Each structure stands twice: as C-alpha cells, then as structure tokens.
Amino acid sequence: xxxxxxxxxxxxxxxxxxxxxxxxxxxxxxxxxxxxxxxxxxxxxxxxxxxxxxxxxxxxxxxxxxxxxxxxxxxxxxxxxxxxxxxxxxxxxxxxxxxxxxxxxxxxxxxxxxxxxxxxxxxxxxxxxxxxxxxxxxxxxxxxxxxxxxxxxxxxxxxxxxxxxxxxxxxxxxxxxxxxxxxxxxxxxxxxxxxxxxxxxxxxxxxxxxxxxxxxxxxxxxxxxxxxxxxxxxxxxxxxxxxxxxxxxxxxxxxxxxxxxxxxxxxxxxxxxxxxxxxxxxxxxxxxxxxxxxxxxxxxxxxxxxxxxxxxxxxxxxxxxxxxxxxxxxxxxxxxxxxxxxxxxxxxxxxxxxxxxxxxxxxxxxxxxxxxxxxxxxxxxxxxxxxxxxxxxxxxxxxxxxxxxxxxxxxxxxxxxxxxxxxxxxxxxxxxxxxxxxxxxxxxxxxxxxxxxxxxxxxxxxxxxxxxxxxxxxxxxxxxxxxxxxxxxxxxxxxxxxxxxxxxxxxxxxxxxxxxxxxxxxxxxxxxxxxxxxxxxxxxxxxxxxxxxxxxxxx
Numbered sequence: 001x002x003x004x005x006x007x008x009x010x011x012x013x014x015x016x017x018x019x020x021x022x023x024x025x026x027x028x029x030x031x032x033x034x035x036x037x038x039x040x041x042x043x044x045x046x047x048x049x050x051x052x053x054x055x056x057x058x059x060x061x062x063x064x065x066x067x068x069x070x071x072x073x074x075x076x077x078x079x080x081x082x083x084x085x086x087x088x089x090x091x092x093x094x095x096x097x098x099x100x101x102x103x104x105x106x107x108x109x110x111x112x113x114x115x116x117x118x119x120x121x122x123x124x125x126x127x128x129x130x131x132x133x134x135x136x137x138x139x140x141x142x143x144x145x146x147x148x149x150x151x152x153x154x155x156x157x158x159x160x161x162x163x164x165x166x167x168x169x170x171x172x173x174x175x176x177x178x179x180x181x182x183x184x185x186x187x188x189x190x191x192x193x194x195x196x197x198x199x200x201x202x203x204x205x206x207x208x209x210x211x212x213x214x215x216x217x218x219x220x221x222x223x224x225x226x227x228x229x230x231x232x233x234x235x236x237x238x239x240x241x242x243x244x245x246x247x248x249x250x251x252x253x254x255x256x257x258x259x260x261x262x263x264x265x266x267x268x269x270x271x272x273x274x275x276x277x278x279x280x281x282x283x284x285x286x287x288x289x290x291x292x293x294x295x296x297x298x299x300x301x302x303x304x305x306x307x308x309x310x311x312x313x314x315x316x317x318x319x320x321x322x323x324x325x326x327x328x329x330x331x332x333x334x335x336x337x338x339x340x341x342x343x344x345x346x347x348x349x350x351x352x353x354x355x356x357x358x359x360x361x362x363x364x365x366x367x368x369x370x371x372x373x374x375x376x377x378x379x380x381x382x383x384x385x386x387x388x389x390x391x392x393x394x395x396x397x398x399x400x401x402x403x404x405x406x407x408x409x410x411x412x413x414x415x416x417x418x419x420x421x422x423x424x425x426x427x428x429x430x431x432x433x434x435x436x437x438x439x440x441x442x443x444x445x446x447x448x449x450x451x452x453x454x455x456x457x458x459x460x461x462x463x464x465x466x467x468x469x470x471x472x473x474x475x476x477x478x479x480x481x482x483x484x485x486x487x488x489x490x491x492x493x494x495x496x497x498x499x500x501x502x503x504x505x506x507x508x509x510x511x512x513x514x515x516x517x518x519x520x521x522x523x524x525x526x527x528x529x530x531x532x533x534x535x536x537x538x539x540x541x542x543x544x545x546x547x548x549x550x551x552x553x554x555x
Contacts, residue, residue: 091107091110092104092105092106092107092110093105093107093110095146097143097146097147097150098281099147099274099277099278099281100147100150103146103150105146105149105150105177106174106177106228107224107227107228108174108178108221108224108225108228108230109149109174109177109178109181111220111221111224111225112178112181112182112215112221113146113181114220115215115218115220115221116381117185117211117214117215117381118142118145118181118182118185118215119142120381120384121140121141121142121145121184121185121187122140122142123140123384123385123386123387124140124141124142124187124188124189124190124191124384124385125138125139125140125141125190125191125385126139126140126141126144126191126275126278126279127139127191127279127282127283127330127331127336128190128191128192128193128336128340128343129190129193129336129337129338129339129340129343130283130330130331130333130336132335132336132339132428133330133333133335133336133339134282134283134284134330136282136283136284137279137282137283137330138282139278139282141184141187141191143278144184144274144275144278145180145181145182145183145184145185146181147274147278148180148181148183148184148262148270148271148274149177149178149180149181150180151180151270151273151274151295152176152177152179152180152181152261152262152270153173153176153177153180154295155176155261155270155295155298156168156172156173156176156177156258156261157173158295158296158298159257159298159299159300159306160173162299163299163300166257166300171229171230171234172255172258174228174230174234175234175237175238175241175258176238176241176258176261176262178212178235178238179238179239179241179242179261179262180261180262180270180271182208182211182212182215182238182242183205183208183242183243183262183263183271184204184208185207185208185211185212185215186203186204186205186206186207186208186209186210186211187204187207187208188202188204188373188374188380188383189347189383189384189385189388189389190340190343190385193340193343193344197340197341197344198344198347198348198370198371199371199374202374203243205242205243206243207374207380208242208243209239209242209243210377211377211380212235212238212239212242213235213239214377216235240259241258241259241261241262241263242262242263243263244259244260244262244263244264244265245259253303253304254304255304256303256304256305257300257304257305257306260305260306261306264306265482266479266482266483266484267320267477267479268294268306268308268316268319268483272319272323273291273294273295273319276289276319276322276323276326277291279326279330280322280326283326283329283330285325285326285329285330287318287322287325288318288321288322289315289316289318289319289321289322290312290315290318293311293312293315294308294312294315294316294319297309297311297312299486299491301484301486301492301493301494302492302493303494305484305494306484307484307485307486307494308483308484308485308486309485309486309487309488310485310486310487310500310503313485313497313503316478316483316497317478317506320476320477320478323477324474324476324509327472327474328474332472332473332474332514334436334439334516335433337470337472337516338433338434338436338518339428339433341434341468341470341518342424342425342427342428342433342434343389343424343425343428345421345424345520346389346392346420346421346422346424346425347370347388347421349417349418349420349421349424350370350392350396350417350418350421351369351370351371352414352417353413353414353415353416353417353418353419353421354369354414354418355369355370355392355395355418355421356368356369357370357373357379357382357383357387357388357391357392358391359378359379359381359382359383359387360378360382361378361379362378366378366379370383370388389425392418392421392422392425393422393425393426395418395422396418396419396420396421396422396423397422427522432522432523434468434518434519434520435518435519435521435523435526436516436517436518437516437517437518437519437526437530437539437542438516438517438539438542438543439514439515439516439517440514440515440543440544440547441512441513441514441515441544442512442513442515442544442547442548443510443511443512443513444548445513449469449471449513449515449547450469450470450471450515452547452550453469453515453517453542453547454469456541456547456550457469457538457541457542465520466519466520466521467517467518467519467520468518468520469515469516469517469518470515470516470518471513471514471515471516472513472514472516473511473512473513473514474511474512474513474514475511475512476508476509476510476511478506478508480496480497480498480505480508481496481497481498482496483496483497484496484497485497485500515547517538517539517542
C-alpha cells in the first residue's frame with residue numbers, strides 16, 4: 001500500500017494490530033478546523049460558512065440546499081492525489097452517489113465491487129417489503145454498502161489527521177474500508193426478512209465473513225491485493241471488524257476504536273449513519289441530525305474508545321430520534337409487515353414442498369432447497385429477491401391447482417405446498433394482502449407477547465392456519481451508559497452521557513410492542529366470515545386491557 005501522506009516503511013502483518021511508534025497515519029485529506037458549519041469538507045472544497053444546510057460537501061459537487069429530501073449532502077472522497085509516481089491515482093474509480101456526491105475508492109475496493117458476490121447485492125432490497133408501501137424505497141444493499149465503505153474511510157482518515165499520535169497506517173485504513181464495504185454480503189433475499197422470519201438461526205454477518213474470504217480467492221482480487229501488500233492476516237482482521245467481538249477488541253486495547261467504526265456497541269457507527277440517511281432519502285422522510293458534525297467531532301480517547309464532542313449531543317439525540325421515526329413510519333408499517341409475512345410464508349411453503357431453485361454452478365446447472373442455500377456458496381450467490389420469487393411462481397404454475405390436502409399422498413401434498421407458495425406471491429402482485437383485523441400497543445409484555453396471545457386465543461402457541469399474531473418492537477436505543485462525550489478542555493478523557501451534569505437527557509422510553517391480529521385468507525373470504533360468532537368472540541378478547549391482565553405463561 002502506498003502512503004498518501006508522510007513516507008513510511010513497509011509494515012509486517014503483526015504491525016497492523018501493533019503499529020510501531022514511528023508509523024504515521026496515511027491520509028492527506030484533513031478536515032478544516034473551526035469552519036462552524038457542522039459540515040465536513042471534501043478535499044479542498046469547503047462549504048461556505050453559515051450556509052445553514054448542515055450539509056457535508058461532496059468532492060467539488062455540492063448538493064443544492066433546500067432539496068427537500070432530508071438527505072445529508074455528501075461526505076465526499078478526497079480530490080487530493082497521492083504522491084506522483086505511485087500509480088494509485090490513475091487506478092481509483094469515482095462513484096456518483098445521491099447522498100454523498102462523488103466517491104473515490106481504492107483499486108482493491110473497486111476489484112471487490114466487480115465480483116459476482118458484491119454485484120449480487122444490487123438485487124437485494126435494503127428495506128425488504130417496505131417498497132410495497134413507499135414506492136421509491138426500492139434501493140438495494142449495493143449502494144448502502146458503498147456508502148458505508150465511504151463513511152468508514154472518511155471517519156478513520158479524520159481520526160488519523162486529527163490524532164497523528166494514533167499511528168494509523170494505510171493497511172488499517174483499507175481494512176476498515178473493506179469491512180464497511182462487505183459487512184452486508186451475507187444478506188439473504190429481502191434483507192432482514194430472511195434472517196428474522198425464515199432463516200432465523202442464520203446471522204448475516206457470519207455469512208458475510210465467509211463470502212468476503214471467498215471474494216479474495218478470486219484471481220483478480222487476489223492479484224490486486226498482492227500488488228498493494230494486503231495480506232491474509234489483514235483480511236482476517238477486516239472480517240473481525242464486520243461484527244464487533246469484545247474479546248477481539250480487548251486483545252489490543254489501543255486499537256479498540258477500529259472495532260467501533262463499522263459496528264459500535266453504542267450504535268453510533270457508519271452503518272447506522274448511512275442507512276438512517278439513505279432510508280430517509282428514499283422514503284421521503286426528514287431527519288434532524290448533522291452527520292458532518294458527528295464525523296468531525298469524533299475522537300479517540302486515552303482508553304482507546306471513540307467519543308464525541310459535547311456540542312454534538314443534540315445531533316446524537318436526533319440520530320436516535322430518527323431511528324425511532326423510521327421504525328414507527330416505515331420499518332414496522334402494517335402493510336409492509338403483511339407483505340413480508342406473505343413472502344416468508346411463501347418461502348416456508350416452497351421449502352415444505354421440497355422446491356429446489358435452479359442456479360449455475362460453474363459450467364453446469366444445479367438445484368438447491370431454499371433453506372440449504374446458505375451452506376452452498378454457489379447456491380447462495382444465485383439467491384436474490386426476484387430470482388427466487390419468479391422461480392417459485394413459475395414452478396407452482398406447472399402444478400395442478402388444489403387447496404384440499406385431505407387424502408393426498410406425500411408427493412401430492414408437496415406439490416400442493418409449492419402451489420400455495422406461488423399463490424401467495426401472486427396475491428402480493430394483485431394486492432390481495434393479509435388483512436389486519438385489529439391492533440393495539442402495549443409496553444408491558446410479561447413474556448413473549450406472540451406466544452402468550454396465541455395460547456390465550458386458541459389454547460396453543462400454534463395459531464390456526466388462517467390466523468397469525470404479529471408483534472413489532474420499537475425500542476429506544478439511546479444508551480447513555482455507552483455513549484462517551486468529551487469537551488475541548490480535556491481532549492483525551494470522556495464522560496459517559498448519563499454522568500454529564502447540566503445536560504438534559506431525555507428519559508429512556510419504554511420498549512413499545514405493536515400487537516397485530518392478522519387474517520391470512522383472501523379479502524373476499526374475510527368479508528364473508530368477519531360476522532361469524534367465533535370471529536366476534538376472538539375480537540372481543542383481543543384487546544389491550546384483556547391482554548395486560550393475563551398472568552405470565554409459566555405462572
């Protein structure tokens with residue numbers, strides 16, 4: 001790796017975790033001090049002071065103020081070039097992003113992007129089924145991952161410039177950028193729908209690590225990694241940075257901050273910064289936190305943790321308020337939840353029927369059961385939103401239509417299950433969605449509200465086939481016990497947010513549960529049966545007051 005700032009000697013693998021005292025940070029992109037705008041300047045282009053936008057400049061291209069999107073204008077890639085003769089400037093690529101403007105990425109990052117594993121993310125929707133509620137919210141994990149990579153690079157370069165004593169080296173910068181770029185490689189179809197409703201035992205971060213290692217086995221990536229001296233040891237460290245492991249961070253206390261950039265225990269990290277900002281942009285929602293100010297005030301304390309300046313407390317509070325608003329207005333929207341429930345049910349029915357999706361495995365074709373795909377890298381590579389949905393619909397259309405499985409043999413039941421999966425996906429296209437019968441909010445679930453309500457209504461934790469109970473959880477994530485704040489009077493020592501005096505900290509809100517009773521049949525079926533005595537009895541019992549009187553299930 002070539003230095004973009006001061007000259008340095010080549011580091012060994014072990015030096016990445018324990019950089020020598022003489023190692024110097026590599027970044028020529030220093031944020032201008034004291035601009036007073038809350039903006040992060042890109043390269044040498046600084047936003048004029050007092051512009052009032054709170055925007056972050058994008059290269060030399062600034063988003064026009066007052067665009068009405070609520071988007072942060074851009075923390076842009078630098079236009080400062082590395083020293084002549086290193087060849088790096090000619091190989092960097094520029095990506096145009098609607099949030100940050102022009103983003104320049106290292107050749108190794110570009111090589112990773114140009115692999116099937118990363119290109120697959122173009123076909124994984126960031127917000128799952130919410131695009132059926134918000135038409136513009138069809139953005140993908142592809143652009144989100146590039147945005148996280150960009151912010152990760154901006155943050156670690158800022159720390160390097162402001163605190164040269166940290167001895168941040170080029171390899172560490174690249175490790176953090178790779179972790180940001182590849183942290184979502186392991187997401188299944190429709191993002192969190194996959195691991196929250198279907199493959200609940202699978203953690204997408206662990207799959208991401210496996211896929212990143214597979215990416216580095218590709219000849220083009222391997223060759224460029226060798227060109228820039230990026231070793232297998234550094235690849236392992238990049239994988240560790242994807243999902244923070246406390247034990248790993250403790251191995252080298254002085255480098256704990258590296259584990260808080262992509263995935264922080266206090267939830268202030270570049271992953272959240274990008275998806276809060278990007279989701280608001282595509283959902284058409286406003287947000288009130290200044291990303292530029294948060295990035296600019298970040299600083300590593302003597303204990304190795306990242307802290308934020310006291311003047312950024314308002315933006316920290318607004319950031320977590322934005323999260324709550326996104327959950328209330330979008331992530332937990334009743335219609336989006338209904339669509340995701342239908343897609344998950346379709347996957348389960350297809351799996352029950354032994355459905356195998358088709359994919360290319362090298363020069364030959366292959367098939368795989370949906371639930372087994374995470375175990376086969378080639379199969380998982382082909383597993384995207386549209387491919388899976390369209391194959392299920394096509395295969396189910398080949399089978400005879402049937403709804404009554406009584407008296408069927410096992411093979412006929414499997415075909416009926418696949419047919420049912422196809423019908424569910426067709427119903428989504430026709431907007432014949434599951435019906436929300438009734439809902440209420442509560443903050444007092446003595447135990448799992450979903451299982452308790454099922455047992456209360458039907459005497460079993462398994463609901464009748466046409467009914468379901470859905471529970472959305474909205475939690476206040478502002479953790480004052482983990483967020484560190486420093487002042488300009490003492491730059492190396494931070495105080496926990498909860499211990500600050502003369503600062504008004506909003507009281508932590510109790511976790512809110514939105515409990516919904518769902519009917520899965522068609523709309524015309526619901527219209528004909530909603531007056532039935534049995535249904536009326538269920539509706540009479542399904543209310544907040546009755547629920548909160550219930551004793552714990554194990555009482």
